[in-house]
Amino acid sequence: xxxxxxxxxxxxxxxxxxxxxxxxxxxxxxxxxxxxxxxxxxxxxxxxxxxxxxxxxxxxxxxxxxxxxxxxxxxxxxxxxxxxxxxxxxxxxxxxxxxxxxxxxxxxxxxxxxxxxxxxxxxxxxxxxxxxxxx
Amino acid sequence: xxxxxxxxxxxxxxxxxxxxxxxxxxxxxxxxxxxxxxxxxxxxxxxxxxxxxxxxxxxxxxxxxxxxxxxxxxxxxxxxxxxxxxxxxxxxxxxxxxxxxxxxxxxxxxxxxxxxxxxxxxxxxxxxxxxxxxxxxxxxxxxxxxxxxxx
Amino acid sequence: xxxxxxxxxxxxxxxxxxxxxxxxxxxxxxxxxxxxxxxxxxxxxxxxxxxxxxxxxxxxxxxxxxxxxxxxxxxxxxxxxxxxxxxxxxxxxxxxxxxxxxxxxxxxxxxxxxxxxxxxxxxxxxxxxxxxxxxxxxxxxxxxxxxxxxx
Numbered sequence: 001x002x003x004x005x006x007x008x009x010x011x012x013x014x015x016x017x018x019x020x021x022x023x024x025x026x027x028x029x030x031x032x033x034x035x036x037x038x039x040x041x042x043x044x045x046x047x048x049x050x051x052x053x054x055x056x057x058x059x060x061x062x063x064x065x066x067x068x069x070x071x072x073x074x075x076x077x078x079x080x081x082x083x084x085x086x087x088x089x090x091x092x093x094x095x096x097x098x099x100x101x102x103x104x105x106x107x108x109x110x111x112x113x114x115x116x117x118x119x120x121x122x123x124x125x126x127x128x129x130x131x132x133x134x135x
Numbered sequence: 136x137x138x139x140x141x142x143x144x145x146x147x148x149x150x151x152x153x154x155x156x157x158x159x160x161x162x163x164x165x166x167x168x169x170x171x172x173x174x175x176x177x178x179x180x181x182x183x184x185x186x187x188x189x190x191x192x193x194x195x196x197x198x199x200x201x202x203x204x205x206x207x208x209x210x211x212x213x214x215x216x217x218x219x220x221x222x223x224x225x226x227x228x229x230x231x232x233x234x235x236x237x238x239x240x241x242x243x244x245x246x247x248x249x250x251x252x253x254x255x256x257x258x259x260x261x262x263x264x265x266x267x268x269x270x271x272x273x274x275x276x277x278x279x280x281x282x283x284x285x286x
Numbered sequence: 287x288x289x290x291x292x293x294x295x296x297x298x299x300x301x302x303x304x305x306x307x308x309x310x311x312x313x314x315x316x317x318x319x320x321x322x323x324x325x326x327x328x329x330x331x332x333x334x335x336x337x338x339x340x341x342x343x344x345x346x347x348x349x350x351x352x353x354x355x356x357x358x359x360x361x362x363x364x365x366x367x368x369x370x371x372x373x374x375x376x377x378x379x380x381x382x383x384x385x386x387x388x389x390x391x392x393x394x395x396x397x398x399x400x401x402x403x404x405x406x407x408x409x410x411x412x413x414x415x416x417x418x419x420x421x422x423x424x425x426x427x428x429x430x431x432x433x434x435x436x437x
Contacts, residue, residue, distance in 0.1 A: 010247055011215055011223040016206055023401050035180020049144035058226070058245045090242040103152050110394065110403050144372050156396030159326065207398040 002030030003122070004049055008041040008064065009056040009085070014107075018054055018085065018114065025115040027122075038067030045077055052122065055102075057086040057093075065093070066102055081121050085109070140260035142225065142271050143235035144228075148264050151227045152271070156195075161265035168270040168283040171195030174185070179229045181242035187259075187277035190251050191225040195269020200222045222248030270284035288338040289319040289353050293422040301415045302370035304386035306393060306409075307417035308347060309367045309437075311424040312359035316321045317422045318370050321350045325385065327393040343392040351400065367426045367437050368393065371409040386410070406437045 005022060007015045015034050022029060033048060035041035041053070053071075055063040066085060067083040071077040082102040088094055094104055105117045145162065152158045178190040182250040195202070202212040212220070214253035225248050233243050258274040289295050292386035297320040302314055304324075311318035321340060328335030328342035334378040355361070370388035394434045397404065408415065408428050417437075426437040 007218055011219055011226070013202065013205055013220045016221050020207060020401075021403075024401055058230070058247075060247045087227050088235030089230060089239060089247070091239045093242050107230065110154070111398065112407075115403060153387070153391045155390055157398065158390060203396075206399070209399065232307055 002028050003051045004033070005047065005054040006033045006035065006036065006044055006048075006050045008035045008053060008059070010059040011038050011056075012036075012084075014056070017111075017113060021111040021114045022118070024111060025118060027118065036071070038062030038064060042069055042070060043053060045080075046069070050080060050083050052083070052118065054085050054118075055085045057084060057088050057097075065097065068097065072100055081115075083117055083121055085114070102108040137260055140275060141262050144233050144260055144262045144275055145264065146235060147228045147232035148262065148271065148273055151224055152230055152264065152266060155205055155227055158201065158266045160271075164263050164270055165255040165267045167268060168195060168265045169171055171269045174198050174269075175218065175247045177218065177225045178254070179222075179225045179248045181229055181233060181243045182246075184236075184237055184241045185231070185277055186203060186279040187275065188254060188259075189202045189225060189229045190254060190272075190274040190276070191221065191228060192272040193221060193266075193269065193275075193282075195267075195274070197269040197271070200267070203253055216253045218250060232275075254265060287319065287346065287350055287353075288343075289317070289320045289350075289357055290412055291317045291357050293316070295421040296418055297421070298416065298418040302415040302417060304370070304374065304389065306343065306368055306370040306386075306418045307415065308350065309369075309417065309419040309426045310350060310354055310359070311365045311419065311421075311426075312354070312363045313365065313424050314363050315358040315360065316421060317354055317357045319350050319354050320417065320419045320420050321346050323389060323393075326388040327408040333377065333383050343389050344396065347393060347396050350358045361401065362401060365382050365405040365424060366397065367406050367419070368404060368406045369415050369437065371411050372414065373414070375411065408435075417433065 009015050035044050035045045037059040055064045084102045085105045086132050087107045089134050103117050105114055149160045152160045173194045176192040178188050180188050198217045199211045202217045205220050254276050256276045259277045260275040262273045264271045299322040300313050306323050308321040323343045323346045324341050328345045335342050335345045339349050371390045413431045418427045428437050
């Protein structure tokens with residue numbers, strides 16, 4: 001089953017890094033959509049079926065937290081799996097976001113960490129085990 | 136206080152240049168690195184219990200290399216991608232530095248990066264990081280610091 | 287560095303302290319290789335790198351890939367595992383030269399540029415490791431501190 005994925009980050013380089021990681025993760029990829037802020041992302045979601053969203057927090061126009069709040073308020077998107085990819089260091093803010101069902105990947109990340117978070121979020125796919133040691 | 140700021144700034148810069156830029160940072164700057172020409176500078180503003188700006192300046196022909204490394208490409212990326220990459224580097228350094236200074240309870244809003252020339256205020260901390268044939272200069276400016284002023 | 291396409295072969299490398307052991311395996315072609323690299327960049331001694339490219343991550347890993355592909359492995363099928371990169375001291379920050387970490391940074395850069403993700407890894411800490419690769423099954427085993435595990 002091909003996965004349609006939405007990548008939301010105001011940095012086009014970071015979006016490229018995430019998209020490259022998606023392709024290297026050997027996921028069954030369908031369409032990949034990009035958005036530079038929460039508002040653009042909501043427009044994409046309006047017109048396209050998306051299976052997973054990878055979302056930054058600090059973005060202009062509409063930040064990731066606001067975007068996630070809007071998604072949760074809309075029955076059509078309230079169950080969309082979300083992975084937050086951010087430098088966010090505040091435990092309280094992270095806790096609030098994770099209680100809304102989002103998984104968290106901290107920047108800077110290794111591509112393996114992102115791959116594993118995606119596999120765990122989507123579930124039902126063979127999980128590849130990463131090692132247990134990091135420098 | 137300044138020593139702690141410099142330590143946290145250096146730690147965040149090292150982490151970011153290694154993990155995102157795949158470079159090998161050094162705290163010692165050799166003569167070639169010291170004399171390296173400034174290529175570009177970006178800054179990010181942050182606002183929380185204290186507010187300010189982080190300016191990141193790269194010197195010595197590093198920016199195309201950093202960008203190509205981040206993208207995992209061999210070809211030299213466009214200037215626009217290079218500035219984007221530097222902005223993201225600044226964003227990630229800032230985001231990782233702030234909890235080191237303020238603790239993990241405080242919430243900061245970090246603005247979108249912008250191209251920066253210079254800042255009128257004196258920096259509260261300044262760090263140089265050797266990176267191959269060039270270097271990165273990181274300057275931390277704080278404009279509102281009630282909590283920091285108590286330390 | 288050793289490459290093999292013989293199903294019954296097991297390649298072993300010992301004493302991975304700050305060095306990295308890199309195992310690559312194509313399960314369809316039944317081709318595998320194991321590399322033991324000591325230092326991150328060959329630029330510190332180009333003459334040595336000419337004589338022995340496998341001493342350095344930046345010359346050794348591309349050579350490992352090239353020879354595997356010549357022996358019939360395909361990039362898209364390649365499984366890559368890494369072990370080693372230990373610190374000299376218990377706290378990473380006390381390890382002045384940080385060779386283990388730097389080896390890993392350079393390897394990660396090359397993996398990213400070559401479009402490869404790690405299947406698994408066992409890096410860091412302070413203990414030395416022994417790594418072995420079974421060509422027939424692709425199984426990688428790590429021995430460290432009296433314990434054995436599959437990677």
